[in-house]
Amino acid sequence: xxxxxxVQLPRPRHGVWFWSSHHSxxxxxxSVISSSISCQCTQSFPGESAFTSWRPAFRYYNMWxxxxxxxxxxxxxxxxxxxxxxxxxxxxxxxxxxxxxxxxDVNWGSSTQALYYVNALDSALALTTVEDHVKNFRPQCIALxxxxxxxxxxxxxxxxxxxxxxxxxxxxxxxxxxxxxxKEMNSGMAKKQAWLTKNKRKAFYTAVAADSFRDGVKSLxxxxxLGRMKPNILxxxxxxxxxxxxxxxxxxxxxxxxxxxxxxxxMIIVRISQGFDxxxxxxxxxxxxxxxQERLALEATIKENDFEEGRSxxxxxxxxxxxxxxxxxxxxxxxTINTIQSMHVGEFNQKLLEASTQFKKKxxxxxxxxxxxFDDGGLTILIPYILTIRKKWRNCKLRIFxxxxxxxxxxxxxxxxxxxxxxxxxxxxxxxxKMERS
Amino acid sequence: xxxxxxVQLPRPRHGVWFWSSHHSxxxxxxSVISSSISCQCTQSFPGESAFTSWRPAFRYYNMWxxxxxxxxxxxxxxxxxxxxxxxxxxxxxxxxxxxxxxxxDVNWGSSTQALYYVNALDSALALTTVEDHVKNFRPQCIALxxxxxxxxxxxxxxxxxxxxxxxxxxxxxxxxxxxxxxKEMNSGMAKKQAWLTKNKRKAFYTAVAADSFRDGVKSLxxxxxLGRMKPNILxxxxxxxxxxxxxxxxxxxxxxxxxxxxxxxxMIIVRISQGFDxxxxxxxxxxxxxxxQERLALEATIKENDFEEGRSxxxxxxxxxxxxxxxxxxxxxxxTINTIQSMHVGEFNQKLLEASTQFKKKxxxxxxxxxxxFDDGGLTILIPYILTIRKKWRNCKLRIFxxxxxxxxxxxxxxxxxxxxxxxxxxxxxxxxKMERS
Numbered sequence: 076x077x078x079x080x081x082v083q084l085p086r087p088r089h090g091v092w093f094w095s096s097h098h099s100x101x102x103x104x105x106s107v108i109s110s111s112i113s114c115q116c117t118q119s120f121p122g123e124s125a126f127t128s129w130r131p132a133f134r135y136y137n138m139w140x141x142x143x144x145x146x147x148x149x150x151x152x153x154x155x156x157x158x159x160x161x162x163x164x165x166x167x168x169x170x171x172x173x174x175x176x177x178x179x180d181v182n183w184g185s186s187t188q189a190l191y192y193v194n195a196l197d198s199a200l201a202l203t204t205v206e207d208h209v210k211n212f213r214p215q216c217i218a219l220x221x222x223x224x225x226x227x228x229x230x231x232x233x234x235x236x237x238x239x240x241x242x243x244x245x246x247x248x249x250x251x252x253x254x255x256x257x258k259e260m261n262s263g264m265a266k267k268q269a270w271l272t273k274n275k276r277k278a279f280y281t282a283v284a285a286d287s288f289r290d291g292v293k294s295l296x297x298x299x300x301l302g303r304m305k306p307n308i309l310x311x312x313x314x315x316x317x318x319x320x321x322x323x324x325x326x327x328x329x330x331x332x333x334x335x336x337x338x339x340x341x342m343i344i345v346r347i348s349q350g351f352d353x354x355x356x357x358x359x360x361x362x363x364x365x366x367x368q369e370r371l372a373l374e375a376t377i378k379e380n381d382f383e384e385g386r387s388x389x390x391x392x393x394x395x396x397x398x399x400x401x402x403x404x405x406x407x408x409x410x411t412i413n414t415i416q417s418m419h420v421g422e423f424n425q426k427l428l429e430a431s432t433q434f435k436k437k438x439x440x441x442x443x444x445x446x447x448x449f450d451d452g453g454l455t456i457l458i459p460y461i462l463t464i465r466k467k468w469r470n471c472k473l474r475i476f477x478x479x480x481x482x483x484x485x486x487x488x489x490x491x492x493x494x495x496x497x498x499x500x501x502x503x504x505x506x507x508x509k510m511e512r513s
Numbered sequence: 514x515x516x517x518x519x520v521q522l523p524r525p526r527h528g529v530w531f532w533s534s535h536h537s538x539x540x541x542x543x544s545v546i547s548s549s550i551s552c553q554c555t556q557s558f559p560g561e562s563a564f565t566s567w568r569p570a571f572r573y574y575n576m577w578x579x580x581x582x583x584x585x586x587x588x589x590x591x592x593x594x595x596x597x598x599x600x601x602x603x604x605x606x607x608x609x610x611x612x613x614x615x616x617x618d619v620n621w622g623s624s625t626q627a628l629y630y631v632n633a634l635d636s637a638l639a640l641t642t643v644e645d646h647v648k649n650f651r652p653q654c655i656a657l658x659x660x661x662x663x664x665x666x667x668x669x670x671x672x673x674x675x676x677x678x679x680x681x682x683x684x685x686x687x688x689x690x691x692x693x694x695x696k697e698m699n700s701g702m703a704k705k706q707a708w709l710t711k712n713k714r715k716a717f718y719t720a721v722a723a724d725s726f727r728d729g730v731k732s733l734x735x736x737x738x739l740g741r742m743k744p745n746i747l748x749x750x751x752x753x754x755x756x757x758x759x760x761x762x763x764x765x766x767x768x769x770x771x772x773x774x775x776x777x778x779x780m781i782i783v784r785i786s787q788g789f790d791x792x793x794x795x796x797x798x799x800x801x802x803x804x805x806q807e808r809l810a811l812e813a814t815i816k817e818n819d820f821e822e823g824r825s826x827x828x829x830x831x832x833x834x835x836x837x838x839x840x841x842x843x844x845x846x847x848x849t850i851n852t853i854q855s856m857h858v859g860e861f862n863q864k865l866l867e868a869s870t871q872f873k874k875k876x877x878x879x880x881x882x883x884x885x886x887f888d889d890g891g892l893t894i895l896i897p898y899i900l901t902i903r904k905k906w907r908n909c910k911l912r913i914f915x916x917x918x919x920x921x922x923x924x925x926x927x928x929x930x931x932x933x934x935x936x937x938x939x940x941x942x943x944x945x946x947k948m949e950r951s
Contacts (some may be wrong), residue, residue, distance in 0.1 A: 188643045188644075188646065188649050189648075189649050191636065191639055191640045191643050192640055192643070192649065192651065192741065192742075194636040194639070194640075195633070195636040195637045195639070195640040195740075195741070195742060196679075196680060196715075196742060198629065198632040198633040198636050198637075199633045199636075199637065199717070199739075199742070200715055200717075201629055201632070201633070202629045202630055202632075202633040203706050203709075203710060203717065204710055205626045205629050205630070206626075207703075208626065210627075211626050211627050211630065213630065241634075242634060242739075244739075253775055254775065257775060257776060257777065261777065265645075268641050268740070271641075272641060272642055277634075277638055279637075279638075279641065279739055279740045281736060283732075283735040283736050284735065284776075285735075293732070294721075294731070294732035294735060294736045295736045297721040297722065297723075297732060297736070298719060298721050298732045298733045298735070298736035298737045299736045299737065299738075299739075300737075300739055301637075301682075301717055301737075301738055301739040301742055302633075302706070302717045303630065303633070304630075304633060304634060304637070304739055337691055337692065337695060338695060338722075339695065339699065
């Protein structure tokens, strides 16, 4: 039989529980709000006004008061009732993990995103205070890839020596009527940058609309980049169609090279035998995809018809046969298109596609040859050297060809090693058409 | 009289001290080197290769091993001899503080500087993954200031609404023969960016060389910026000399405005009655400075002469008189130049100089008037709103003038408040030439 005291006790206990858990929730909410506000504040620059960008803000707001409030709440929660506080934390943690795991596909325009912006701007500004020093030289490349998916190999090779070191900007020049160009340019911008991100290329995409290719590149060479993050090397593919291209095109191409030198940029011309441009392949792929989608849509409608016919019983038999006929006919047409295309361009495209991914693969045993004809500042040696420190190019040896006398090999080698601190496998001296290996 | 034990003891003790302190030093050095190497590593991107930019590196290097080594050393120092370790730390701390305090004016090309670069690039890349959202819109201005010191007021007003929010790029266009332009441009770049940093303007300086002003601005409008940090507003001073300027100049000016709209940028034209360009004043200041320096140099030579004459005794008396005469004559000439200049341009320059600093000062009580003639997206209201949240502009009220009917004031007000979440002091409705205040 319970004593009077033991009967009376449970009630106050429950009361305490409700009271304290109720308080825990309130305090927790307040603490979360305070701390998130206090976090938000860090997104504005430290300075005169602590407003979160230009969003309306409370006049007497101070981030440290918020932080203090948040910490105080956490403390008081435990003081009031430690196990209610623990349960509250457990539930909140569960909710947090749930939201993080589900990742609702909503763009909140959150303050985290605003923080990214402030970070980027702040560090770009901090960089402007850094003085130039030869030790901190970095290859900052502007690659004329057009849309980055069109010339993936050119982007790959550029990325190989900028990946962990420097800037890489993929450029596209739109020529033609301006209104149209700008519209096309702006609509494609997000897609192309997303492609770069998706393919893990640490590069920026930029586009300009100009009257001519050369004018566009001139704009990019001079104006692109921010503060210290400015291109100092132009990477361009070899003009494969220089025999068949119009005089204006060739003039533009050569003009771009001249411009690069005028604006004091380095210059890299990359050549692979198949050429970089795989827009043909992409076009075919697009068409095939479209056909595939059409086929799928057709199949879906046929299935639907089947289902309907199934419901309408035997009466639908003739209709079914007819649709099947149609579908067979359609697929036949598809396959004929495919065969014709594959006969025409299949083999060529296959080679092109293989060539376009060649810099993604591990390079076999081979050598990187440098024709070092005069001391032009060292970029000719630096870029190949950076290649050799990459995993994929590890098996490639550096070979330097240089003019001079055979008996000066050791001297030259010493000079190079002293000046560029590089370990070089071979130096070959070319003298009057003969070639000897050290 | 010391006992044999007390005589023998000091020796081993000293031995221990030397031994342990010797070890402490070695361990400390090793620990410092390890930790600095481990720090260096963070400057390369997390990824395939952990090389510090492209500098040669040890093949089997791992940053965590270095960190572990550093920590181990610190631990072992205390285990071997705790007070020797403490003394070592004290000395090292002193050396560190000494170097930090002295700040030797040497550019080491240090890895800290390299770190700035990697930070800036990394955060700019992270920003490209952020999707656009109206909440995170920021005014990113490109201001046609020329050299930033030439039009400080234009920079000030732009900086007022980009300071804690967004990007500000100061642009200069060089026109003329290209080789010359590029040379001049590149030589002035560091100086002008340094001016911005020194004057605490969070802005970037960019310059282009182009055939015409309009072409240059076109390049900048399209190509400047990196990834998401791209200008979306063009800030330009009002062309004060439009009556006297040549047709080409005016055409260029109007063309720039057209270009900005074509490339889908916002447009701000700022006008102050005195004009923004203070290059005249700067020129005069430069001249005065030069004269002042000449005067000082002259005085120094006179003093030197005095000193020499003092040594040569009374014999130098006549010579002294002569030099004094000369110096008096010189200073007279100086002052006449000054008077003429000040008579001519002094008053005008004073006004110009005052006008150029007007946005640095606290603005008095006044109002910011907006003529909101149609709903153009809200930039017309956002920019003045950002002005009002600055300390210097706190006493200025927003007044919005809008077309429509008098009885629709409350409606319009509600619409504006709902749409832009702003508190607006006054809305004035203009109707058939009449103006009424709500």
